[in-house]
Amino acid sequence: MLTGQRLCQSSSHNDTVLAALNQQRNDGILCDITLIAEEQKFPAHKAVLAACSDYFRAMFSLCMVESCADEVNLHGITGIGLKQALDFAYTGQVLLEPGVIQDVLAAGSHLQLLEMLSLCSHYLIQELNSFNYLDLYKLADLFNLNLLEKAVVDFLVKHLSELLNNHPDEVLALPYCLIQEVLKSDQLTSLSEEQIWLLAVRWLEHNCRYQYMDELLQYVRFGLMDVDTLHSVALSHPLVQTSQTATALINEALVYHQSIYAQPIWQTRRTKPRFQSDTLYIIGGKKREICRVKELRYFNPVDQENVHIAGIANWSELAPMPVGRSHHCVAVMGDFLFVAGGEVEQATGRTCAVRTACRYDPRNNSWAEIAPMKNCREHFVLGAVDEFLYAVGGRNELRQVLPTVERYCPKKNKWTFVLSFDRSLSCHAGCVVDGLLWISGRKCFTRNFED
Numbered sequence: 386m387l388t389g390q391r392l393c394q395s396s397s398h399n400d401t402v403l404a405a406l407n408q409q410r411n412d413g414i415l416c417d418i419t420l421i422a423e424e425q426k427f428p429a430h431k432a433v434l435a436a437c438s439d440y441f442r443a444m445f446s447l448c449m450v451e452s453c454a455d456e457v458n459l460h461g462i463t464g465i466g467l468k469q470a471l472d473f474a475y476t477g478q479v480l481l482e483p484g485v486i487q488d489v490l491a492a493g494s495h496l497q498l499l500e501m502l503s504l505c506s507h508y509l510i511q512e513l514n515s516f517n518y519l520d521l522y523k524l525a526d527l528f529n530l531n532l533l534e535k536a537v538v539d540f541l542v543k544h545l546s547e548l549l550n551n552h553p554d555e556v557l558a559l560p561y562c563l564i565q566e567v568l569k570s571d572q573l574t575s576l577s578e579e580q581i582w583l584l585a586v587r588w589l590e591h592n593c594r595y596q597y598m599d600e601l602l603q604y605v606r607f608g609l610m611d612v613d614t615l616h617s618v619a620l621s622h623p624l625v626q627t628s629q630t631a632t633a634l635i636n637e638a639l640v641y642h643q644s645i646y647a648q649p650i651w652q653t654r655r656t657k658p659r660f661q662s663d664t665l666y667i668i669g670g671k672k673r674e675i676c677r678v679k680e681l682r683y684f685n686p687v688d689q690e691n692v693h694i695a696g697i698a699n700w701s702e703l704a705p706m707p708v709g710r711s712h713h714c715v716a717v718m719g720d721f722l723f724v725a726g727g728e729v730e731q732a733t734g735r736t737c738a739v740r741t742a743c744r745y746d747p748r749n750n751s752w753a754e755i756a757p758m759k760n761c762r763e764h765f766v767l768g769a770v771d772e773f774l775y776a777v778g779g780r781n782e783l784r785q786v787l788p789t790v791e792r793y794c795p796k797k798n799k800w801t802f803v804l805s806f807d808r809s810l811s812c813h814a815g816c817v818v819d820g821l822l823w824i825s826g827r828k829c830f831t832r833n834f835e836d
Contacts (some may be wrong), residue, residue: 423464425464437498466491541559542573568581638656677728703750707743717769724742770817777806
């Protein structure tokens with residue numbers, strides 16, 4: 386006896402029906418419309434065309450003149466382009482090559498075959514190189530191919546240094562909308578900020594495009610240049626002296642550099658470091674052969690293209706901390722890395738908690754000491770909330786567990802005590818979520834863990 390109800394589906398039905406319709410089209414059987422382009426005639430089925438294209442759906446269903454016609458003459462489309470568009474509509478495939486790509490793009494854009502345009506974009510992205518990137522950008526702009534446009538920008542960002550060396554005239558010929566997108570990119574790391582500034586100046590001077598100066602210089606991150614460079618290279622340049630906007634941007638950067646400790650809370654688009662991707666850092670700790678280490682290492686996924694082939698991960702070294710430490714805490718504020726407290730080995734060989742703190746600047750790979758905390762702390766929590774750092778609990782130099790909480794103000798370079806916990810805690814966990822510092826767990830005096 387049979388029971389129940391089941392939906393049974395054929396895996397080949399869709400392809401079989403579409404293949405049969407395509408065969409009918411090729412044989413001229415049961416076709417109800419003929420499309421004409423450049424005096425070439427192409428039989429087709431209205432239902433298939435309307436299912437693939439909003440253009441044809443509107444044409445055949447909104448009481449237009451063409452809805453009752455046996456033949457429709459399509460203007461602005463070549464015969465080659467229409468043939469390729471119909472092949473795609475019936476098969477989902479399109480044969481692309483340099484000689485027909487513009488015809489196919491024109492047909493796809495006119496007939497609103499969005500999936501075919503997407504395939505064209507992917508084809509052109511695969512063909513993208515240092516000789517055709519500008520032509521492909523023009524195609525992307527003409528046919529509104531956002532994916533291709535982004536690919537051209539990404540290509541330029543990645544290869545800008547190489548292109549400047551080998552094809553400088555082509556770089557200087559870039560349209561404003563393209564050079565703007567390149568200079569504003571966070572991933573533009575192949576040039577120093579001084580070189581980016583010089584490129585902007587050369588581009589403005591090329592064909593006297595000074596009307597773009599005030600806007601283009603907004604994308605030069607003057608805050609990433611050092612003070613000497615700002616004075617010698619930028620501020621004294623004749624181009625800057627004629628522009629109030631440019632002078633204001635450089636003076637803004639000079640003020641930024643004067644307020645060393647407040648820089649993390651004064652970050653803007655013009656002071657944000659450029660990176661290829663998010664980067665993972667490891668700082669300090671203990672090694673078997675060395676009691677406390679100063680090491681700062683980073684892992685950048687963009688640099689790991691050959692890791693799977695080599696079978697190893699590449700942790701690159703950066704400038705070490707001023708003092709080796711372990712059991713310290715780390716927090717990020719305004720693209721600066723803060724390290725506070727921890728356990729340090731004294732000259733006597735004894736280790737104890739410290740109150741010292743320092744800050745790492747990824748722009749110039751350097752460390753700077755900041756004001757020490759009020760309490761020595763290890764096994765504590767450090768979190769960045771709004772414009773402050775908070776140090777919570779931990780153990781002091783006498784191994785006493787602390788209930789105290791203190792707050793660091795970058796503007797004043799000063800730590801102050803704030804409301805303490807109602808109990809002492811160390812070896813707890815903490816994280817910042819939605820502007821709040823959350824604390825979980827602790828180790829109490831009995832050396833047992835509590836929630």
